[in-house]
Amino acid sequence: QVTLKESGPVLVKPTETLTLTCTVSGFSLSARVGVTWIRQPPGKALEWLAHIFSNDEKSYTTSLKSRLAISQDTSKSQVVLTMTNMDPVDTATYYCARILEDGDCFDYWGQGTLVTVSS
Amino acid sequence: DIQMTQSPSSLSASVGDRVTITCRASQSIRNYLNWYQQKPGKAPKLLIYLASSLQSGIPSRFSGSGSATYFTLTISSLQPEDFATYYCQQSYSTPFTFGPGTKVGIK
Numbered sequence: 001q002v003t004l005k006e007s008g009p010v011l012v013k014p015t016e017t018l019t020l021t022c023t024v025s026g027f028s029l030s031a032r033v034g035v036t037w038i039r040q041p042p043g044k045a046l047e048w049l050a051h052i053f054s055n056d057e058k059s060y061t062t063s064l065k066s067r068l069a070i071s072q073d074t075s076k077s078q079v080v081l082t083m084t085n086m087d088p089v090d091t092a093t094y095y096c097a098r099i100l101e102d103g104d105c106f107d108y109w110g111q112g113t114l115v116t117v118s119s
Numbered sequence: 120d121i122q123m124t125q126s127p128s129s130l131s132a133s134v135g136d137r138v139t140i141t142c143r144a145s146q147s148i149r150n151y152l153n154w155y156q157q158k159p160g161k162a163p164k165l166l167i168y169l170a171s172s173l174q175s176g177i178p179s180r181f182s183g184s185g186s187a188t189y190f191t192l193t194i195s196s197l198q199p200e201d202f203a204t205y206y207c208q209q210s211y212s213t214p215f216t217f218g219p220g221t222k223v224g225i226k
Contacts, residue, residue, distance in 0.1 A: 036215075046155075046163065046206055048215040059213040062120055095162055103169045104210030105153040109162035 002026035004035070004096050004110035011116050018083040018115060022096030029054035029072060032101040035079040037070065039092040040112075047092075051099050052079060088117045121145050121209050125218035131226040138194040140221045142207035147187040151211035154183055154192045157220075158203045166205075167192065197223070 008020035022035055029035065034053035040046050050060045050070040060068050069082045079096065093114045097106035122145035132138050142152065150170040155163035165174045167183035170190060180195040194201055202225055207218040 045219045046157075046208075046217040048208070048217065051213075051215075061214040097162075103151065103153065103172075104215065105165055105168040105174075106155075106163075106208075107165050107168075107174065109164070112162055 002098060002108045004098060004108060006094060006096050006110045006113040008094075008113055008115065010114060011118065012086050013119050014087055014117060016086050018081075018086050018090070020081045020083075020094055020096075020113065020115075022079045022081070022110060024077050024079070024096075024098070027098065028077070029074060029079075031055045031057075034099045034101070035072070036097050036099040036106060037079075037081045038095045038097060038106070039090075040095070041089075041092040049094075050081060053099075053101065086117045091115065091117045120214055121148060121212065121216055123207055123209055123216050123218035125205075125207060125221050127221060128219065129222040129224060131224045132197050133226045134197055134199055136197045136226075138197050138201075138223060140192045140205055140207075140223075142185075142190040142192070142218050144188045144190075144209055144211075148209045148211035150186050151209055152183070152185065152190045153208045153210060154181075155206045155208065156201075156203045157206065163206065194223075 036051035037049040052070045067084045093112040095112045096110045098108040152170045154167040157163040171183045204220045204222045
C-alpha cells in the first residue's frame with residue numbers, strides 16, 4: 001500500500017526557513033518513481049514546487065528556485081523540502097506526491113500539511 | 120514556463136448531465152496532460168494521465184482527449200460525488216504547471 005505523509009511546523013515566522021519532510025511507504029524512489037512537492041494557498045490553485053528521483057535528478061519551479069532545496073534520505077524513506085526566507089504569501093497547504101516518470105503524473109498524494117507564516 | 124488555462128472557471132450542472140471542461144496550453148505539450156479532481160479539504164486525485172489514459176480505479180464516465188495545445192475532460196453522466204474542482208497539469212517540461220481549476224457545482 002502506497003502512502004505519503006507530510007510533517008513539519010504548522011507555524012513559521014517571516015524570514016525563517018521552512019523544513020518539510022515527506023515519509024513514504026509502499027514504494028522506493030527509483031529512476032522512474034520520485035517524489036514531488038506541490039502547494040495550495042487557501043482558496044487558490046495548485047502550484048508545483050519541486051521533484052526528485054533516486055538518481056538525484058531534481059527540478060524546481062522557476063519563481064522559487066533560489067529559495068528551494070529538495071533532498072532525499074533513502075535509508076529513512078524520506079524526502080525533505082526546505083524553503084528559505086518565508087513570507088506570509090507562502091501560507092499554504094503543502095502536499096507531497098509520488099511522481100511517475102512515465103507521463104510525470106502524480107498518482108498518490110499525502111494528506112497535506114497547512115503551514116501558516118505569521119509573526 | 121508553459122502557461123495553462125481552463126474554461127469555464129466554474130459551472131453548475133445537474134446529476135446526469137454531460138460536462139466538458141477545456142484546458143489549453145501556451146505551447147504544444149504533445150499529450151503530456153494530466154487531470155486531477157479535488158474535493159474541499161482533500162488532496163487532489165489523479166483521474167486521467169497522458170491526456171486520455173484513465174487512472175486505475177477511476178470510473179469510466181471520466182474521459183480525456185486532446186493533444187498539442189487543446190484538451191478536454193468529459194464526465195459523461197455527472198454523479199453526486201463528482202461535484203468538485205478539476206485541475207489540468209502539463210508534464211511536458213519542467214517547471215510543471217497547473218491550470219487555475221474549474222469548479223463543478225450543483226445546479
